[in-house]
Amino acid sequence: EAQVTQNPRYLITVTGKKLTVTCSQNMNHEYMSWYRQDPGLGLRQIYYSMNVEVTDKGDVPEGYKVSRKEKRNFPLILESPSPNQTSLYFCASSFTTGGENEQYFGPGTRLTVT
Amino acid sequence: AQKVTQAQTEISVVEKEDVTLDCVYETRDTTYYLFWYKQPPSGELVFLIRRNSFDEQNEISGRYSWNFQKSTSSFNFTITASQVVDSAVYFCALNGGGTSYGKLTFGQGTILTVHP
Numbered sequence: 447e448a449q450v451t452q453n454p455r456y457l458i459t460v461t462g463k464k465l466t467v468t469c470s471q472n473m474n475h476e477y478m479s480w481y482r483q484d485p486g487l488g489l490r491q492i493y494y495s496m497n498v499e500v501t502d503k504g505d506v507p508e509g510y511k512v513s514r515k516e517k518r519n520f521p522l523i524l525e526s527p528s529p530n531q532t533s534l535y536f537c538a539s540s541f542t543t544g545g546e547n548e549q550y551f552g553p554g555t556r557l558t559v560t
Numbered sequence: 561a562q563k564v565t566q567a568q569t570e571i572s573v574v575e576k577e578d579v580t581l582d583c584v585y586e587t588r589d590t591t592y593y594l595f596w597y598k599q600p601p602s603g604e605l606v607f608l609i610r611r612n613s614f615d616e617q618n619e620i621s622g623r624y625s626w627n628f629q630k631s632t633s634s635f636n637f638t639i640t641a642s643q644v645v646d647s648a649v650y651f652c653a654l655n656g657g658g659t660s661y662g663k664l665t666f667g668q669g670t671i672l673t674v675h676p
Contacts, residue, residue: 477662479663496662546593551607554604
């Protein structure tokens, strides 16, 4: 089954404790990205990757890092989480960047930073 | 810069009423794609429709219909005879083609509550 998986689905952590949210897709997609969802703001792109070893900032990259060492994986790293990073996070992937390609979203990771 | 505006923050209707969710967008791209997603209480994003900028035909899928009007930069979504299961957050989104590098620009979302 074609899917994007994220782990963990729920995470409560404390300020400053480094964490990684994993994202994996099994569709051989070149393009992957991360979004955060906040009430009243919709979803905003954090980082994206057009292929292995090619990543770039989205609209809200501050406080986040990513890497793309393998095509299928695109982890999101919070090196020193702060309460303003409490949010719902979605990973997405598509065959290419073109809008004609459907973007597949993961199930979401709800992060709380206290 | 691209922008999507969903002016309705929350809508509340009674079952069987028709409801229209508004979406207005801004882009300088001549080729672009518009989307609607549904987010039920369980939290996942469910893809509903994609429309490219060259196809202004309205679309109907069961109780759902979409009205794309390029002249007013709008892509509105109508649910006919709403049901309780339609209660969700609905997002309109725009992919502006090559210049957006795959990014979806989302509206703020409209919370739809359908009461029995």
